[in-house]
Amino acid sequence: MKFAFLLVIIIIIVSLLGTVLVARNTEENYGNSTKQNVTNLSVIYIVLLLSLLIGVTWYATVIL
Numbered sequence: 605m606k607f608a609f610l611l612v613i614i615i616i617i618v619s620l621l622g623t624v625l626v627a628r629n630t631e632e633n634y635g636n637s638t639k640q641n642v643t644n645l646s647v648i649y650i651v652l653l654l655s656l657l658i659g660v661t662w663y664a665t666v667i668l
Contacts, residue, residue: 605664616653
């Protein structure tokens with residue numbers, strides 16, 4: 605179970621860092637909308653992290 609938690613957290617962190625690194629390479633006019641896109645993606649990653657952790661916890665306690 606600890607491996608599943610660790611795997612979920614690692615995937616989310618790597619995805620979030622990748623998104624931020626890609627967003628740093630912007631054109632001048634594109635920069636304004638990029639900030640909003642990064643914010644939206646960050647919120648999606650946080651919600652995904654919480655839901656995956658809840659799902660793994662539920663699976664580990666109910667199914668196993």
